[in-house]
Amino acid sequence: xxxxxxxxxxxxxxxxxxxxxxxxxxxxxxxxxxxxxxxxxxxxxxxxxxxxxxxxxxxxxxxxxxxxxxxxxxxxxxxxxxxxxxxxxxxxxxxxxxxxxxxxxxxxxxxxxxxxxxxxxxxxxxxxxxxxxxxxxxxxxxxxxxxxxxxxxxxxxxxxxxxxxxxxxxxxxxxxxxxxxxxxxxxxxxxxxxxxxxxxxxxxxxxxxxxxxxxxxxxxxxxxxxxxxxxxxxxxxxxxxxxxx
Amino acid sequence: xxxxxxxxxxxxxxxxxxxxxxxxxxxxxxxxxxxxxxxxxxxxxxxxxxxxxxxxxxxxxxxxxxxxxxxxxxxxxxxxxxxxxxxxxxxxxxxxxxxxxxxxxxxxxxxxxxxxxxxxxxxxxxxxxxxxxxxxxxxxxxxxxxxxxxxxxxxxxxxxxxxxxxxxxxxxxxxxxxxxxxxxxxxxxxxxxxxxxxxxxxxxxxxxxxxxxxxxxxxxxxxxxxxxxxxxxxxxxxxxxxxxxxxxxxxxxxxxxxxx
Numbered sequence: 001x002x003x004x005x006x007x008x009x010x011x012x013x014x015x016x017x018x019x020x021x022x023x024x025x026x027x028x029x030x031x032x033x034x035x036x037x038x039x040x041x042x043x044x045x046x047x048x049x050x051x052x053x054x055x056x057x058x059x060x061x062x063x064x065x066x067x068x069x070x071x072x073x074x075x076x077x078x079x080x081x082x083x084x085x086x087x088x089x090x091x092x093x094x095x096x097x098x099x100x101x102x103x104x105x106x107x108x109x110x111x112x113x114x115x116x117x118x119x120x121x122x123x124x125x126x127x128x129x130x131x132x133x134x135x136x137x138x139x140x141x142x143x144x145x146x147x148x149x150x151x152x153x154x155x156x157x158x159x160x161x162x163x164x165x166x167x168x169x170x171x172x173x174x175x176x177x178x179x180x181x182x183x184x185x186x187x188x189x190x191x192x193x194x195x196x197x198x199x200x201x202x203x204x205x206x207x208x209x210x211x212x213x214x215x216x217x218x219x220x221x222x223x224x225x226x227x228x229x230x231x232x233x234x235x236x237x238x239x240x241x242x243x244x245x
Numbered sequence: 246x247x248x249x250x251x252x253x254x255x256x257x258x259x260x261x262x263x264x265x266x267x268x269x270x271x272x273x274x275x276x277x278x279x280x281x282x283x284x285x286x287x288x289x290x291x292x293x294x295x296x297x298x299x300x301x302x303x304x305x306x307x308x309x310x311x312x313x314x315x316x317x318x319x320x321x322x323x324x325x326x327x328x329x330x331x332x333x334x335x336x337x338x339x340x341x342x343x344x345x346x347x348x349x350x351x352x353x354x355x356x357x358x359x360x361x362x363x364x365x366x367x368x369x370x371x372x373x374x375x376x377x378x379x380x381x382x383x384x385x386x387x388x389x390x391x392x393x394x395x396x397x398x399x400x401x402x403x404x405x406x407x408x409x410x411x412x413x414x415x416x417x418x419x420x421x422x423x424x425x426x427x428x429x430x431x432x433x434x435x436x437x438x439x440x441x442x443x444x445x446x447x448x449x450x451x452x453x454x455x456x457x458x459x460x461x462x463x464x465x466x467x468x469x470x471x472x473x474x475x476x477x478x479x480x481x482x483x484x485x486x487x488x489x490x491x492x493x494x495x496x497x498x499x500x501x502x503x504x505x
Contacts, residue, residue, distance in 0.1 A: 036299035037334040037387035048287040052386060054332045077331060077339060082382035083289035083305025086413075091328055091342075091382070125332035127384065129303060130287040 007181040009166040016166075018175060025161075025173045025221050030141070030228045032149045032236035038125075040150025042232070044142040047175060048132035053142035054125045055150040061121035072117035076105035078139050080128040100136045101126075107189045107199035108143060113153040122152060133179035137162050140189045140199060145229050149236060155191075157229055158198055159222040162187040163214035170210050172217040186214045192226035195219060254451035255437075262437025268447055274488050276443040277391075279496075281398065283406045283503045291407025291422070295399040298445060299389035304399035305382050306407040306422075310414050313369070313376040321368020321376040325354035327383040327396055334388040348472065353383065353397045353430070356459030356468035357404065362426035370416055377409065379422070390445035393457050394496075397430035402500045428461040429496035430468075431489035435475055440485050442492065456485060460493040 009017060016022070026047030035041035038054035061067045066075075078100045082089050108124060124146070126139040137160030144158045164174045165184040174182055184206045189199025206214065261268060271277070277298030286292035289305030313320060327350035331337045357363070368377040381403060383396045407422040434444035435453040444452055454475030459468035471477070 035301060035332075035387040036389055038332075050286070052332070054386070056331075056335050059335070079330065079332075081303070081305065081384050082326075082328075082380070083286060083292065083307050083384075085288055088307035088309060088380055088382070091326065123331065125330065127330065127332050127386065129305075129384070130289075132287065 007177070009178055009181060010169060016171065016175075017177060022169060022171045023217050023220070025224065026175065028225055028228055030145060030225075030232035032145050032232040033239070038146070038150075040146045040148070040152070042142045042145035042149060044138050044145070046134065046138040046141070047173070048130055049128070049135055049138045050130040051135065051138040051142040052127045052129060053139065053146040054127075055122065055143075055146040055152065056125070057122040057150075058117040058120040058152070059123070061119055066121070067119045070118055071114040072112070072120045072122050074105045074108050074112060074114065074122050074124060076101045076108065076124045076126065076143070078104055078126045078128070078136065080131060080135065084128050084131045100139070103199060103201065104136065104140055104143065107140060107158060108147070110198040111144070111154045111156055111158045111191060112147060113155060116153060122147075133174050133176040134160075134162050134187070136160065136201075137187050137189075141225060141229065145232060148233055156193045156196075157191070157226060158189045159192050159225045159229070160187065160189050160199065161218045161221040161225065163217040163221075165204065165206060165210055165214075170213040170217065172221055184210070186211070186218070188218050188222075190218060190222035192222050251451075254447065258448065258451045259437040262439055267436075267441060269445055273439070274442045274492075276492070277445065279398070279499065281402055281499055281503060283402050289403070290410055291403045291405070293399040293402035293406070295395045295402070297391065297395040297398070298443075299387060300392055300395050301385075301387040302392065302395045302399050303384045303386065304396070304403040305384070306403045307380045307382070308407075308409055308414075309378045309380065310370070310375055311378045313373065317365075318373040319369045319376075320365040322378045323354075323358055323363055323365070323381075324378065325357060325381040325383070325400055326350040327353060327385065329385050329388070329392075333385040333392075337388070348470070349393060349396060350383065352393065352457055352459075352468060352470045353400050356397055356428045356430055357381075357400060360426050360428035360459070360461040360467040362401075362424050362428060362461070363404070364423060364425065367423055379404075379407075388446070390447075390449050391432055391443050393432045393455075394430050394443065397428075397459065398496060398500065401427055401429065402503060405500060405504060426462045427497040427500050428459050428467050429493045429500065430457055430459045431492045431496075432457045433485045433488075435477070440477075440481060442488060456482070458486065458489040458493075460489060462497070464490045464493070
């Protein structure tokens, strides 16, 4: 969080620079089953962010030392394509992508019924093709849809959403300028049916009241995105069954 | 991951070849359907998505300002790289770039570079000090066979729609990158003893060596590559080159039709 006070992010009419209200999300589109090579896949466009996720498995876990006797391991790779940002990114992992991969894997392990597949591995490949703030959340949403598309049993879906603070005002779903010049960012992975939280990060400065507002916005947004995720999966199944859902 | 090449698949492919048939019912020189979309990636200065049968790739172009090579002070540079990340299929593992992905990137790179479609002198801003570097990155998302042709098509299509972000670099107004030609690639794989165009995943798994031919305008050859174990005769090459002449012209027309 830069927290530069001199960048104006709210207009005089109280709307944000792109015309959104404080509690308004960017447009979200979801498609399931878009990669023929994968066991399950998803494409999510969230604002200008584009994430694609492929799921492979459950498959044999190797090397053997990663195997768990009582459950499957979830192997997540979050990767940004070299052309996904305004300055080209050198291909390969960095500290940021490793950390995001790790916490995303742990969030997914909390919803997937991993105990059904002892000693196996489920590969989750998240590729960010275009980035405009909030890619880790879009990746989580895509991963959940891809896992469901692969037919992997889960106790709930998981939805990636974020709220934050700009010009001392809490707003839902920060865009690039708001992320760069805002005061706080609170990304979460929410289980939409139970309201539990499986993914949480935050940086910046929030009062307890502001945190509570962020939380309220995130819960509302998660429910909205959840509807789109379920729709995408229903369309996918209608396709598989020759048009009948 | 070890690829288990079932001898049954090889036998089946050979039996089909004897009847001049292919496993998915195509003719010997028939390609799968191709869908090309351009300008489809926000943040890339030029981009393309290629859906080639069930194979899906994205290509994105980025520019950078760099200092020129000492021996070529008035020339910019071009780099084309391909990533075969684990997203592309079950057989791909994480790790440093594999020999396959390096070969893929380099073969596509040579076809574009050697065609001369980018005038390196035009990428010079201040001789000896500042030149433009053009980077094409190819991302394979779904490998269901013949990623070479899909990547080459995506790379040239992304390049042909690229806009140099001159304003961001403080060197004047944005302008389209000058690309004077449309080199395209045609790949042939030996399946059941004879060459076929555009092998699918099963044909690659149960096939032998492959030949990649990149042709530019007027059918000139700009890059050739033979990959995997096997040999071919000059007569066989003459035959596939004839097919490539026709096919590459069709692919170039497809790319050119995407430009206004």
